[in-house]
Amino acid sequence: MIIRGILFQLTLITLSAISFSTPALAESKIGFIYVGPAADYGYNMSMDLGRKYLEKNGTGITTTMFETVPENAEVERVMERLINAGHNIVFATSYGYLDYALKVGEKNPKISILHAGGLKTSANVGTYWADSDDGMYLAGMVAGSVSKSGKLGFIGAFQIPQLLRSINAFTLGAQSVNPKATTTVIWTGGWWEPKKETEATNAFADQGIDVVAEQVDSPITIANTAEKRGIYMIGKDVNISDRAPKAWLTGVSWNWGPMMLKLVKEIEAGTWKPSHVFGNLADGSAVLDPFGKSVPKNVQKKVLGVKAKIIAGKKNIWTGPISAQDGTVIAASGVALTRDKIESTNFLIKGVIGSAH
């Protein structure tokens, strides 16, 4: 009797659960996970500006963010937390989250996860990224034109394809205006290493390197140090020209908002298919920042001319001749690199001083 009573109760509960679970209106709870502080004046801030854009311009969107989540199993827990609390879309915004995103995605097939960059996707995990190579090429042109010594510096976090590409594009741009230009690379081994970034910038200045570019999470440390040392800098991720008025040449920043909103709308409409989504200079997801005071007008004009050509599809920066550091030909004269080759870049080009491995 008791068992039957319990069964009856269970049936009732199941029935009521079914009747109440009719699909609600398109309403998304979106979780954002950052590897550093949201206010880092850099990469994480660029992602957070995207989040704010969603809240402002989307309808029925609520967001939650988790900051300083390391790129290890911790992020798995955070994603599960967001999902348990009813979030149906998760933006996992750091490179090292991908494997964990795939794992969590498999466990939670109804959730959509969007990961910033990377080379893998699954049934419900897609990537979004914007190609900043063109911007880095243009920034390289500026650096190569302004530099007196022809010696440029680059501070990078990890030896991953995204960064190797940036360094190559930057150097190609510099060499297009000064064939003798070299880029010296220092790896910091972390996205947020202010102490190492300061030391690297100082070391560059001591060696006679007069322009420093970077791809770490925040350009702020490098901006401050470059300003102090009287050398120039190229920004990345967000425009911080006001923080280093003398040192600032230009930078490449992100504008994730519109891309994020488009993806969210696709997910809500059920038309989203996980894939690698790429933005670029042309669609405005990657932005060439305003020039600093130290960039002569004729240089600005020249760079903007090349930018127009790139946007019009008349110039591909990855067109040969391109050779690797050891002289191996990567692309013969007039031949363009394939998308796959660019995505899996594991080499540095001739003129770069530093190790790709």
Add this chain to the structure above:
Amino acid sequence: MLRDYVHRLLRPGLLVILFIGVILLFFILIGKPPLQMFWSMLTYSMGDVFSLSETLAKTTPILFCALAVIVPARLGLISVGGEGQLYVGALTGTWAALQFPDAGLWILPVMLFAGAAGGAFWGGITGVLKAWAGVHETISTLLLNYVGILLVSHLVYGPWKDTANLGWPATRSFPVNAILPKFHATQIHLGLLIAMILAIVLHVLLNHSRWGLSLKILQRNPAVAALSGLNPIRQTILVMLVGGMLAGLGGISEVSAIQGRLQPTISSGYGLAGFLVAWLSAQQPMRALLIAFLFGALLAAADSLQMFAHVPAASAVVLQGLIFLTALIINQLPSQWRIPFWTK
């Protein structure tokens, strides 16, 4: 006898009340509804299976690191080397796990043994330095922490880096057989059971065995110890070996069960948390079990701060810092200030 039991129960009980007070005060200070926030922290540490599993997953390495402090402390040695020993144990255990990619389940004990041996070696260095050269154990364990962590960094950024990761610093993933079994679909793994069993074993050994007694004599009355023929050099090295072994087990079980591969960061400050747990528990393994659970809950509950209160991640760190500080202050209170049953 009864009084004794009341004391044993009240001490951790009072700690809990004090911690709750600190947490409530913190929320009032940052202008969030304290009770509601506290409730969400509770929910996030033990409100459902998932939260409880996360709490217990954090409890495991903290407990290992606490035990790693307790054993040397019984000889009067203050070891702060849990973190370094944890990393080195993770390193040697990972080496064993990746050495035999096609191994059967026999790899589990081999891997755990390798992790324990690595941790023991790291602790043993301090033991030998202390016993033979009189180097202060707190300084050497502190410095060896950096060396251990950097050693792991060196390997995962260099020779052990998996080329399939395209430049990302991490080793290959552990083969399936080298992953510690987990309880159903949770994050609770075999490591917790091992840590709990070891806590019980240590409770018996330290409180009710000849060995425990000889440590006590060596610590409190070296003259008597010398007369009884106890060897301080041998015991110094032994407690450091055992301590290191425990933290090493914590390291390899964390990497195998939770992280799945060795990478630059594998610990969320478990060494420090374990140290505090050890001192709060007055070097008693069974109390450490309970207090490690509280600290695990605190780490797991920190998620709720970002989720509900929308406060920056830094406030979770501030809160943990406040609680750690409170914990330290309690231990440093002059004895005459202590509530009668507070004393050991």
